[in-house]
Amino acid sequence: MTSSKASEGAAELTGGAQPPHHNFISRLYTGTGAFEVIGRRKLWYGISGAIVAVALLSIVLRGFTFGIDFKGGTTVSMPRGNAQTAQVSEVFRKAIGKDPESVVIVGNGASATVQIRSETLTNDQTTKLRNALFDAFQPKGNDGKPSKQAISDSAVSETWGDQITKKALIALVVFLALVSLYITVRYERYMAISALTTMCFDLTVTAGVYSLVGFEVSPATVIGLLTILGFSLYDTVIVFDKVEENTRDFQHTNRRTFAEHANLAINQTFMRSINTSLIGVLPVLALMVVAVWLLGVGTLKDLALVQLVGILVGTYSSIFFATPLLVTLRERTELVRTHTRRVLKRRKPSHESSPEEPVEVSSQAVEVAETAETPEAPAETEAASKPAANKPAPGARPVRPTGTRRPSGKRNAGRR
Template identity: 40%
Template sequence: MSRLGTLGARLYRGEVGYDFVGKRMLWYGISILITITAVVGLAVRGLNMGIEFSGGAVFTTPKSSLSVSEAKSVAQSASGGHSAIVQRLGHDSLRIQISDLDTKEAQPVQEALAKEMHVAPSKINTQLVGPSWGEEIANKAWKGLAIFMILVVIYLAIAFEWRMALAALVALIHDLTITVGVYALVGFEVSPGTVIGLLTILGYSLYDTVVVFDGLKEASKDITKQSRHTYSELANRSLNSTLVRSINTTVVALLPVAALLFIGGGLLGAGMLNDISLALFVGLAAGAYSSIFIATPLVAELKEREPRMRALAQRVRAKRASAAAKAEDAAAPPDPADDGPGQAETAAAGVAGRGGSAARPS
């Protein structure tokens, strides 16, 4: 068995473990700091909405030796100063995207690109997207997200309890906020692929959380009938027992997404892959973090406020204090001052008696 497998087995048996629940205030502080950074980035920079949401025009050129910078300069000049996003596609064709561009404004751009590339204007494929279509897509995405959240909370409240449902909801909002904030800070374009990525990570974010909650539910079924562990300790043990599996599944899921983001979108220049890959990469990482450091500690904190869990914690502390006192008494050396008053004399008489019997003739 590998070292990682051995560690996983020891974590599962409770032989080793890290106190995630006990240090929850540290994790809360880190999450709050990251979330504030994301919100500030979102408020200051905002989201770079694609033409699918803001409206505009997309020009696709045939094979051309025109560079990306040259095409960008021509498109921005012909559009009257509108910002243009240029991407090189396969077979040396170009994709030029300009937001907030109507039909009349798109015609000069098409003609200018055709003139620069020495082709007929009809060779430049032009697609116009109205802002109303983008608003419809955005509204449907928000409705889908709201319905998803409601169904998740209802399911978790029925399958587990409302505290676990609340903790899972907080973890989901945490993941979404961080992902959207990173998009604002990086400046990547928000496209329908981004929405797909955001909706995808929600399910994955819940995966590890539900696995831990299921183990915790089984472990705490008759928790008040014992006095060895508090609820927080059982929650921490359940979390440690699934820790290695959570790490393995997260790493395996991040590897192909990282390949899309850093190799496909970065090195190879397939910029359209960035839309969905960045959302998946940040969301998967944030989901793994929230499942371990946010959801389970929050459930433990909410449960510890119950009267019966507070009574259990008091019993556990009293039992441990009693056991510690007994162990301390057993380990303490005997005190000579506690000997009986006649023990010294009896010992001396015994010694004298043995000496006298040895001196008598046989």
């Protein structure tokens, strides 16, 4: 298809008018086709497949960094003071005889603390470690004086960790079951399949990011994961509602194909999805700043991290994965295939099409054809410019038709 013939086809659809030119921002906010998502679905499938492959590979090879609540262990905390992580690890090694699992500094300024994680220690080992840390760093209490009470420890048994793990899995399974039931009842079969597949995509990618970066998985992470799965479902439902509205009785019209209706729905809800995501991300970023930089609260950090990752992944999947998958599934049905062939056949100009070089019209030209004003046809304009045979010319003296009587003004003159 040549560009000149495409332009001629677009001009024919618009009645000879030049298509209006709108800038990108205007098209983005008005939802008139700033993005071609469905037409490039193979590209988005490739990107999504690569993301899922990396996530699964990381989960298999690297695994997860589970918190103390899941696998058990001992945590020792103290005010940072002038201590460095390497110095704390050396003191731990000398006191216990092996390296700690992790030594991190949480918070900033005077509220910064050093947190040491290791496998479960006995009471004697814990007491020995606390004495060694006090002798090495002299942590200060609330009164500003060195105090052993400034060093705290907590231990979680492996049995408790197993119980927490089981409860987290039960909560996740119950959530997925209830969501699946709602989607199945609310939407038709192909929308339900697409929405559930998208939710599995979000779950896999979020878990893969945690595995790849090494974020610690805690009970707060599970809570945040359930929250972002709900957000992702909400965003997908918004797009699907618009698709359902646009494609209602689509088989009775020949203006757009099912894929074009779905692409228009994405454009019409694109800014809503972006704005919703921005509104969701801003509080999460504020929570991360407060949790990590000011307060040093690990629970808030875990909750904020999973929500930030989940919101970004959910926004991507609702736009670039859910609806393209729905279109792919629906185009396998005979109804959509027949309607698509009918629409494409209607767009083919009969006087220019030939078996050797068929002429096609882009979806953007069809969009312009429906939104642009159609000028009057030349024949209609010429007919309007010429006065009718029985209509006097402008400014001429009126002529009374022959064979008619002049009105007398009398009421019963015609009855005599």
